[in-house]
Amino acid sequence: IVTVEMPGWEPSPLVAELRSQNIHTSVASRSSALIDFRKKGVSWALRLSPHYYNTEAEIEEAAKALQRLARS
Secondary structure, eight states, X not given: OEXXXXXXXXXXXXXXXXXXXXXXXXXXXXXXXXXXXXXHTOSEEEEEOOOTTSOHHHHHHHHHHHHHHHHO
């Protein structure tokens, strides 16, 4: 499981944008990791869960999508 902070984004629009690109993610809220999130100063994080059936190309495309969205 990989969690990512995406400054400038709200959870719902971000997940919707990624899902429109066939990148399935979820959001971890502060209540899910109160101590860790408080320490890091975040209220939510995008959660990606690559698995054995994901190809390297799919993982690379997800990383590129996150990079594009982080710049927008």
